Amino acid sequence: MVEQKAQAAFQEAEGMCARQRAELIEARGEVAKRNARIQQLEEAREELELIKSSRSWRLTRPLRVALRLLRHRGLGAEDREKMRQLWRRGAGTQAESLPPPTVVAAPDLSAVGDVNEQVMHVMPQAAGRRDYFIWSVIDWHFRTQRPQHLARELAKAGHRVFYISNNFIDHPAAGFAVESLDDSGCLFQVNLHAKGRPAIYHAAPSENIREQLRAGIGQLLAWTSSRACVSLVQHPYWLETARVLPNAWLAYDCMDHHGGFADNGTDMLVRENELMRTADLLVVTSDWLYEEAGKYNPHRLMIRNACQYEHFAAQPEHVFKDAQGRKVIGYYGAIAEWFDLDLLEKVAKRFTDCLVLMVGADTAGAQKRLQHLDNVVFTGEVAYAKLPFYLAGFDVCLLPFQVIPLTLATNPVKVYEYLSAGKEVVSIALPEIRQFGDLVRTAGDHAGFLAAVAAALNAWPDAARIAQRQHFAEEQTWSHRVQDLLQGIAALPEPRVSVVVVTYNNLDLTQLCLRSLELYSSYENLEVIVVDNASADGSPAWLREWAAAGADRHLILNPDNRGFAAANNQGLALASGDYLVMLNNDTHVTPGWIATLVAHLRHDPSLGMLGPVTNNIGNEARIAIQYDDMDGMLSAAADYTAHHAGQLTSLRTAAFFCVMMPRAVYEKVGPLDEAFGIGFFEDDDYCRRVEQAGWTIACADDVFIHHNLSASFNKLKQEKRQALFEQNKAIYEAKWGAWSAHKYREQKNEQ
Template structure:
């Protein structure tokens, strides 16, 4: 590449243009996140810990649009600033990730700015022809470490890359002040998804002057080897030896030729030298031939092994597919068997069945008597009267036993059945992706529909997915069972225990059922180790459960217009109304539903149905064949109240020479109407894997729906599947059909529909380009696309903005612990920290000024005098901008998820005006017994204390203001904290009375724990002054609110005990 081209590629104009045009279409954002995760996985643990524990500042140089920077900040909890010389990239990054710091700078122009502790850069240096000179330029902006992620052994370079990095050109000491202390090569070719088809290498350089302070061992360095097979290493060594010999030979011949050109002195020696050269040449040729033979043999052996491996892989994939189809068939038959048994048992339990029992007995009596007479005659002939009596006595208990065993369950699947109280566990390593809970409207083994497809694709995307079946196990005690659905994926079905096993379709859950399910979910959380989750709710019955799980997002996946079913109880419709208004994300599957949704919720995303293209794009080895060789007009899917039987009957009459083939369960009695037509064949329901067998036999595919409110809201899955097979499709004119354009023939009347079917039959065989267009459309409308959209919609939701007001008065060490915990454990919210210092004299102002200056999300107010508890906090409340305000003492340490959980309680309980956590040290009901001795043990014990009360809170009279969260609406209604109490005491009691006077409730979250040192500032006043202040302020309080009720402790009962 010329210098001119290189300068152009490394210019602001070039990259501004890239970021504004094709960066996203070329998956630039996905690549940034991908490379950030590769770097995080390759980073040595000692460096991760040092950056976090020493609170080192980190620069992400060349951050592009900030996607990788956000991953570093989120996954490593680092204090990261993204820097890039492209203004458009930084503007996009700042808009997309407001909680992360970004700066528009060009470090190569040597700006006058203080250095960072760590400079990180991903896939940047390869763009420069002299990368290590660039290293020297940016090294001045790192005081401790430089971390580089580079393409490794990229022998076929990208057009924008100037250098190929390998072990020969990566220096141990690229600059006199820097030395390589760690490297790790990573092969990214086989990751799913992969955005780099080769290797990457992570390099960690440290300043030599500080290297001794780190006390690194050889194990910490862990220099990466080439990692090549032994045969390849030997072959390369042989090749190098031959090349050295050849070089020596050429040198000798050159020398010989030079000496010969001097006039031929010492001819005898020259002849001898020539003979030796010829002999060496012959030996070299022999060795080269032998080496070539060895290399050729190794290549043939390698090729044979690769072919064998490919064959074994194909055989394994074929066997796995066949096994999966068999398993699906078994599950399907088991489910259908159980469903039929349930239907029979339901029928037997009805009043009409019991009332008509005498009629059935009378009608069956003659036949029963004839059969019994034959039995008696046979018994008498083979044993006389005694045999008759004995057989009669045996018949009675056997008949009674048979009547008592009416239920039959399918073969048991392997399950896990936890019992008893939750067992506290140490926190597990945080998973990169949240678990996904699918609270389904159907069982997994019912016909495959949207719920199963979404669940499977979320699992393929790397999430652990738990699919909660709509069937419960009848049990008095809470619990659950687990069924692994795919051995290759983290995909499980969960069956919860609920007394009387209610059906979710016919009534809202009772309070007792909700409590039992929540108790079962707490056991489940203890088993699964879930810390982060997304809850996808697909039926209103689940909503009271899902809102108590502290998920990062509760999404309502609105698949149907449920009122259109006509048999949905009013109390379930009321819950659906609540879901539509309060869900974090409201997903509509059609434009018709979108119109309704946008009137109810500001956060709506349209995520339509799709098709599993790979299941339908290839013709199966076998397909249905009509024995009469007729053209086939086909449909598969449910045949229910929305199925237009009249239309299908008219089609059968209009095309008597064609076979109308209907595949699906008939729950509307359509078969009774159509059986009189000899060209109609109804197959019944078949497993999902069997659908291509019939689909590829269809010449024309039908979507014969009635136009009713239910179908107006429908986005039919089968259309995507029909098109995935390239078939010709005729459908009714519904709103969702518009998206298919001319790929589907549409009709708005029975006559028009029949005309379109006739036109489709006349067009057969379809032109290859028409088939290709249909399949191309379906290939871009897969469930993987929908899951990607689902994840993007969740990640795009605005995070709750929380302002934590931290009032400080001396106690600098406690303040440091408090602030560090806020930064480390406040995930899931956009946190603003407002620090108000009340004229501390222990060095706090200087530390806080330095600390706050490096953080955009921090505001600092330094008072010249002590404004007291109320005055200082009121300053902070006035300066705060968050939707939720937290009054937080500086002698506290928060725990993971504290802010998100408190916000969720307030959001899900609109009548709750203020809420606090439980703690180790306070004078009221919020206090719980603890045993930890240090802050590290505190985090472990806090998780064990709170997880068993997930989603729970209780009402109390006063929240202590060591930690209290209130919505901005409460603050605006009740105003600032009363400053009538001077330095402190009784402000929290006073404020809580005002909250109650506003008609709001006061709560304490059982699932949030905050460590409290207790009265760290007041203790400096001395016991006598504290007592006097307390009594004086009590009189002030009672003058306003009447007699003060002393706070009380409570005895917290552990769940399961």
């Protein structure tokens, strides 16, 4: 999208005197947007008053108070959990009929100040449909272009869409404001807090801003309750922030050749290269970008621009007409650095009997340059809804761009829209115009361009020709493009993950563990390998049935108890995954855990081993969290991990109740040391070996796994356990020196 830099020019013009008409029009536009938002707030306020006067509002007041206290953290952890229990008991099955939550919306982005509460209808996340977070290049209300069209069509397809605006709220604390964009409960614009309201176009975010944005997204995720996501990134500024979403694919919607913009710094281009290289899917809009993208990423998908066909094909009630009755040679869109002003001047001078109508914001000084020509008129910025009024009055539509690297990579939206109205179109010969064939007149130089305009003006209106243009446009809509995007995301290859579960008795816990893997992994390319160490409680028989009941289930039944290390080695040797997991059978996993762990390891090649946070373990992975049952666990875990999205805590030793490592680590470090027998210290030992091989170890604060802790060891007598501990400690210290006892993390009141 070549027009994105126009907004940067507007932002830089703030505070300057309104000397040019474009700046005046921008100011009027801002006033119009603010008036529209005020009207929305007034309507919302009236709706809220009606709700407040209802009987259900009065009856549910205690529950709303409880939720508001929870949201604003006015209670301690224990009291908050009691309030959650009260909510569950009080709401019961009637929760869906209660009024929707209130969300603070801040229409004034220059400061938070006093804001009004707005009733916000939010649909729950649909089963099997990922939430889309669009990391935008423009604000929703700036100018309707590709980002808004894709967002609308994704919402129509049943996905919740959270459009992250590039306009920040100037505030030192993390947070966000949300605006509902339609009545579906699926489409929202989000304005994040960022101190100083930095512009996204010229420089990467500072470390402080990145952390503020990450924390703000954590708060947003706690509100959206998103469990499976797609990050659709449209500008390199968002690189780190877009990666924090849980269970997410990351797609880079590469709309432009960023190197072609004069104001892009080197660091921004470096960031774009990283995005292109590391994105799960690289979406491009032109053949030039497709070839360029192939240098960075094999997972490419061509999704050209398109049109909202009905918006432009239907004849509007009112049509622009020149007051002097002249034919109209027209253009609409940004008039910016890529515009060929020399060519435009030649058109105006050649066709003096025609009106040359320029509709759009002028940041290239075109109006000043051509002010001596009486037949050239500039309207300034025009709302998307009014474009058909002008387009219907055009006799010939222009695309007078320079042939430069920026435009060589450009797939112009407006050509699809011009053709939707069946219009004659004349364009400079750019690579992306070839797809339109003879539906668009093209020329390689100025003389040829003028000749093409003359031919278009003299062409007799041909109904068949008009229908041909419109038929082409009708097959190139944003709905078509979104279907292509959804299919591209669905077809992405998942890295193979192998989960090894060692069992020794405790069949009830094993059943819960394996059931949770089935329910909450949300991962297709997964194999589960169970190694049983001669259980005597009926586990072998049940495990045989389990293995036979599903694909990618493997079972090893040992005739004797080979111990934790040896049994895991058996499973790891059988595993085929790109990522390997060792998981205790006394655990209960939570939604999206696998994809989130994999994403951390993929984005940080220095990580050799990664574990989750948990309720019960002897090191820094243990967090302060409260729940009474597994339903409560899922709710509390979701809240905690959302608020800690993207965060890692460095560990010296990862406890092996649950760890994931890339296959490359396993192949270099090798199997667990079986000298540790039944258990104790094999995890400490393996972590030393991972460190020795050059990798780091961490805990993912955005993945929670419930752990019952030493369910098998608890059946050993205390004397035997202590003897085993001392024996294995000696083995460890003989290899690595004095053992340092594990520590707990410093707990904060985060619930």
